[in-house]
Amino acid sequence: MYLRILPMIAVALGATSAMAPEVSAAPRDKAFFQSVAGSWKGPGEIVAGKYKGTKFSCNLTGEPTPNGETGIKLDGTCRVGVFKQPMSAVITEAGKGYKGQFLDGADGKGLDIISGAVNGDKVVVGINRAQLNGAMVASLRGTNTMNITISVKVEDQMIPVIGLTLDRDLDSIAVGSID
Template identity: 75%
Template sequence: MVSRIFSPKVGLIAATSIAAFAATQPAGAASRDKVFFESAAGAWKGPGEIVAGKYKGTKFTCNLIGEPTTDGDAGIKLDGTCRVGVFKQPMSAVITQTGSTYKGKFLDGADGKGLDIVSGAVNGDKIVVGINRAKLNGAMIARMQDNNALNVTISVKVEDQMVPVIGLALTRDMDQMAVGSIKP
């Protein structure tokens, strides 16, 4: 039963905890997008909660590490874990720029136990991505509150409405940051 809490609902978080929307971007948007992903890179930790559905009220915590993609396009690769009580679930997400939008996957994508990222766009301090798995359609919004705070909301489409189902408040994990040596 606990593993059902994690898949695919909490798997949506790794998104990204950090992840993207269909939009045509003006010239220069790619470099602005890269700046967003670079600012989202690093170690993150924080609590989350399932706010709707069968597991409403379930609280969890996540520890994630994000790295900008290295292939020249804007994007991010995320790895880590989320935990409910003593149960721990690996989390991963990859978001990469494809033309004027973003594509990627949470966990192993919709063909496995995860979700596909089917669209996305960066707008200033936030990214909105379209997510899909079979008949499930939704969106994830990740917003940088400041350099050390990232809020993530995952919503699913129910009839003609987007309903928030997961909320996550991540803070930069200062304990994981690399610190230079101090010489006497």
């Protein structure tokens, strides 16, 4: 079951509502998503449940959404041992929150993003698949490190199940020279 939760990692880029008026939130949210665009890589671990202790690593690339909406499009892979899982996600603004999906959404093998908000250097999104409800929190630590926690709701309590720390892949940034 927890390996099915791995697609949530792809968002890396999150279940409270913003307190600022919607008009001023849009530029701030767009700036956040632009700041997390780029290549990221790093280790993670399943911290609860049947697969507790399983370690994995991810390589993800975030880009602006294709139609220029506030949000992000992610693609990449996460590896558990010799197994490699493709990761993809799209998060876009929907009214005062966010919507989207991991992989092919809850109707397929993924998850739906059903809500979300940006608050400073953190994004929180609500996630859903059938009876599974939870949240993913991605927090920037400076400009080159992002911590991600994915929690699921068990009865009336949110239980963290996945933790991940991504570092900006500075080797993949194109550099030029002055002639």
